[in-house]
Amino acid sequence: MTEPTAQDALTYAYGVARDAHEALADALAGLRGVADAPVHLVRGGANRDVVVAVSPVPARDFEEAALHVHLEDLDWLESVARAHHRVIEALAVHTTVLPLRLATVYLDDDRVRHMLDARREAFAERLSALAGHxxxxxxxxxxxxxxxxxxxxxxxxxxxxxxxxxxxxxxxxxxxxxxxxxxxxxxxxxxxxxxxxxxxxxxxxxxxxxxxxxxxxxxxxxxxxxxxxxxxxxxxxxxxxxxxxxxxxxxxxxxxxxxxxxxSFIATTRDEPSPDEPSQGGQPQGAAP
Structure with missing residues (x-):
């Protein structure tokens, strides 16, 4: 599958994680996510310890109208869910992670960074509460x-x-x-x-x-x-x-x-996206797979 270019890509967000020693990027090197795109980290400006794992996805498949159609396609949905879970599990091996909803997308990495900075206190508090569980x-x-x-x-x-x-x-x-x-x-x-x-x-x-x-x-x-x-x-x-x-x-x-x-324990990440975000599809992460 051809990786989308910056002009036709949105940013798919998998989960929020703690990366106190900034070693997580090396641990995730080579990991592929949704649309077989490489996973990378977005780091906030206010709190460098908390990151979001993301990857580029084709806008033609993840813009709001297209996403609503795709979510009725069980084969497509299963493929996305498996890739999403694969990234979450890779993060969980190394650190505490707050999974985001399936098919959470933003216009670009900068919008993810803005979201992370806006919610940094809530994320940090929840990550601390879930550590070791x-x-x-x-x-x-x-x-x-x-x-x-x-x-x-x-x-x-x-x-x-x-x-x-x-x-x-x-x-x-x-x-x-x-x-x-x-x-x-x-x-x-x-x-x-x-x-x-x-x-x-x-x-x-x-x-x-x-x-x-x-x-x-x-x-x-x-x-x-x-x-x-x-x-x-x-x-x-x-x-x-x-x-x-x-x-x-x-x-x-x-x-x-x-x-x-x-x-099932990520209440701080269940907020609706900001109006300038294209969509946040899927279902809430309820029972684990």
């Missing part, structure tokens, strides 16, 4: 009604032969409904146990909407989709405690993912 995702799945209905009926007394076909059908449906109710009650119990176990190790929690459709991974219905901010030294204990919290509850699965950069 990482995000972990916790999802709880319950057997779905479709799955329940697909299973063979449990062994038990045969239906009353005196029932009409319609009455027999309703009787089976009532039994299936009771099975589903039991499963969701077990899910509530699992959620309470998981939250209690996580509270012993995490310092913050964000509740996201459960994932549905293609976003949901594996069998079952996603009923809890939370993110926890966990100190590095508590990560192993957090994972073990949460994974075992639902032991003994039938039809329940707990998935723990991570560690991630703190996508």
């Amino acid at each position: 990482e995000e972990w995702g916790v999802k709880i799945y319950v057997e779905t009604p479709a799955t329940t209905e697909a299973r063979p009926e449990p062994a038990g007394p045969a239906p009353d032969p005196g029932l009409s076909p319609g009455r027999a059908y309703l009787s089976r449906r009532r039994a299936q409904h009771r099975v589903r109710e039991d499963a969701y009650q077990e899910a509530e119990r699992a959620a309470e146990r998981v939250e209690a176990a996580a509270r012993d190790h995490a310092v913050d929690r964000v509740q996201h909407r459960p994932q549905q459709g293609e976003l949901a991974q594996g069998p079952g219905e996603n009923v809890v989709n939370d993110a926890y901010l966990v100190p590095l030294e508590h990560a192993a204990d957090f994972g073990a405690a949460v994974r075992s919290a639902a032991d003994g509850l039938p039809g329940i699965r707990v998935d723990v993912t991570g560690p991630w950069a703190p996508y």
